[in-house]
Amino acid sequence: MAISNPGNLLNSVAAPQKQTLTTNYIDFTASGTAGWAQQYLPDLMDSEADVFGNRTVSGFLAQVGAEEPMSSDQVIWSEQGRLHLTYNATVTDFNDISTSGGSDAGGAKITIGTDIDGNTAGANHGIRLNDTVLIASKTAIVRALVVKTYATAIIDVMPYDGATLEDAGFVNATACVVMVYGSEFAKGTDGRSEAATPQFKTFTNKPIILKDYYEISGSDASQIGWIETVGEDGSSGYYWYLKAEGETRMRFADYCEMSMLEAIKPATASLIDDGLNSQFTALPGGTGPGTSGTGDNYSTEGLFNAIENRGNITTGVTGEVSGVDLAEFDLILNEFDNQGAIEENMMFVNRATSLAIDDMLASMNGFGTGGTSYGVFENDEDMALNLGFSGFRRGSYDFYKSDFRYLNDKGTRGSINDIYKAGAIRGVIIPAGTSSVYDQMVGANMRRPFLHVRYRASQMEDRKFKTWITGSVGAVTSKLDVMQVNFLSERCLVTQGANNFMLFK
Numbered sequence: 451m452a453i454s455n456p457g458n459l460l461n462s463v464a465a466p467q468k469q470t471l472t473t474n475y476i477d478f479t480a481s482g483t484a485g486w487a488q489q490y491l492p493d494l495m496d497s498e499a500d501v502f503g504n505r506t507v508s509g510f511l512a513q514v515g516a517e518e519p520m521s522s523d524q525v526i527w528s529e530q531g532r533l534h535l536t537y538n539a540t541v542t543d544f545n546d547i548s549t550s551g552g553s554d555a556g557g558a559k560i561t562i563g564t565d566i567d568g569n570t571a572g573a574n575h576g577i578r579l580n581d582t583v584l585i586a587s588k589t590a591i592v593r594a595l596v597v598k599t600y601a602t603a604i605i606d607v608m609p610y611d612g613a614t615l616e617d618a619g620f621v622n623a624t625a626c627v628v629m630v631y632g633s634e635f636a637k638g639t640d641g642r643s644e645a646a647t648p649q650f651k652t653f654t655n656k657p658i659i660l661k662d663y664y665e666i667s668g669s670d671a672s673q674i675g676w677i678e679t680v681g682e683d684g685s686s687g688y689y690w691y692l693k694a695e696g697e698t699r700m701r702f703a704d705y706c707e708m709s710m711l712e713a714i715k716p717a718t719a720s721l722i723d724d725g726l727n728s729q730f731t732a733l734p735g736g737t738g739p740g741t742s743g744t745g746d747n748y749s750t751e752g753l754f755n756a757i758e759n760r761g762n763i764t765t766g767v768t769g770e771v772s773g774v775d776l777a778e779f780d781l782i783l784n785e786f787d788n789q790g791a792i793e794e795n796m797m798f799v800n801r802a803t804s805l806a807i808d809d810m811l812a813s814m815n816g817f818g819t820g821g822t823s824y825g826v827f828e829n830d831e832d833m834a835l836n837l838g839f840s841g842f843r844r845g846s847y848d849f850y851k852s853d854f855r856y857l858n859d860k861g862t863r864g865s866i867n868d869i870y871k872a873g874a875i876r877g878v879i880i881p882a883g884t885s886s887v888y889d890q891m892v893g894a895n896m897r898r899p900f901l902h903v904r905y906r907a908s909q910m911e912d913r914k915f916k917t918w919i920t921g922s923v924g925a926v927t928s929k930l931d932v933m934q935v936n937f938l939s940e941r942c943l944v945t946q947g948a949n950n951f952m953l954f955k
Contacts, residue, residue: 506700507856508707511943514796514880516899517914519907524656525944531649535576535630536566539585541620542604558615560585560628562603567949572603576646582632583607587625590618595634653760657906657942658750660709662702664695664935668923671933695935699917702937706915710903710943711856713752750942753901754875760948762789765955774806774876774954776814776844782879782952783845790950792881794848799877800857800867803954804838807851811839849879876954881947900947906940913940 543559562575577583581596585607592615598606609615620626635641757763762785764778786792799807841850854877857863867874881900905914916938919925923933945951 506704507859507862508700508704510798510854510856511707511710511901511903513852514798514899514901516902518902518904519912519914520657520904521906521908524654525904525942526652526654527944527946528650528652529947531651532566535646537571537575537577537628538563538566538568539626539628541585541615541622541624541626544614544616544620544622557597557606557608558620560605560607560626562605562628566627573601575603575605577605577628577630578633578642578644578646580633580635581630582610582634584627584629584631585615585620586627586629587618587620590620592618592620655751655904655942655944657904657940658709658713659938659940660702660706662698662705662937664698664937665921666694666923666933668921668931668933671923698935699937702939703915706939706941708856708862709750709752710941711753712755713750713943714755715749715751751945753878753943753945754953756943756945756948757878757951757953760945761951761953762949763953763955774803775810779810779844779849783847785952786847786950790881790947791846792950793846794882795850796880796882797849797851797877798854798857798880799851799954800854800864800875803876804851804853808838811842850882854878873955878954879952881950900945900950902944902946904942904944913938915939 540561540563541558542561544557562571562577565571565575577596577599579596579599583594583596585592585594593610594607595610596605597608609618751759762782764782786795797807839851841848843849855862857867857875857877860868863875867876905912907913918936920927920934920936921930921932922928923931
């Protein structure tokens, strides 16, 4: 069974075009049955049919985030690091540590590599003298005391349980994980001589300027049409320019949101600026963003790109667009446990994934053979059967599911997902609530939604969604006999704590 599409039988001619074409109008001069040069007047239905429903895809960011003004060319925020000390390491030498000039049998040298998230630690690790540590390989776990630290990435350890690391199955160059779980000091000894300094990461993003434009002559603005138009933005009437201007406004609003989802910074400026984009100038700041050789003065980091760079990605069970089951969610829970463990999360998914989640939850119902009793319980023939779920709880996590129109609509990501299924975006999981970060512009710790839009604004200029009209139609601002409607927005998206986000691909 397959679903076919009538293709050009749909009202595709009404798609926006850069110029006015004769195909957009009825030919009133043609002879024969196709024209109006006949004695029989057809029955006119003057209302435009709404065949595509609500065509706008904006509103996603309004549900999951907030909007705040900014007055700079970039926004910088800092995110806290992990509290506890766990590192990827390598056992590099046995029986070759010394605290009194000789060789101490049973000890081992361990070289610290990266922290548990893969960031280079090396000599900057936080393990100190007299720390007690767990040393784990794929075959054994040993508890030990740190008896010496070096200026390099090396530490010396002595096992507590009497056995050497070799007895526990460790061999030279064994990869292991070292976790600090406490410390131990002898009576009457000095305290710590080294402090453990908290580490943090700083992230930055820049706003982009979006623009659009609509124009109509004064004559056409005063010309009544025969079709009554109704737009999603509330514009209606027999004046076609009302619909055209309203659709331009809605399309621009969608572009503002779609850019915050899809935008990506180029790796280097040369990829974009090859002498053809001289309108772009480097941002001020010396060696900061926008200097020669970087691509930071172009574009911005959108949601999908932020999650791909700093968050988590799940590719499904089968690799197909709709592949999802409880095993995949258990892996998601395990990863969230490794991150912020935020209990409430919102899922925005495409249709195939939404149905797959419904089927997954329905399969948990042992009384519903064939899927006939889930959703609405105690069903009978006079009741509507609810075959969908709006959320569920697994472990200590709550997930609330919602359809993401942007991923379904054929005019947006829907068609992209259809043709490139291997890299299709099935949905996104976004943590609910707020996070605490240090805002360098404000100079204090602030609590903000994990996702929020920053737009340029001051007391004189608000560039969140700016529109102005020029020309001689209506309010006269020039001698040009047209109405020019201009749209502008300058904004960027701040994705805080991307490690708590999950992208379905």
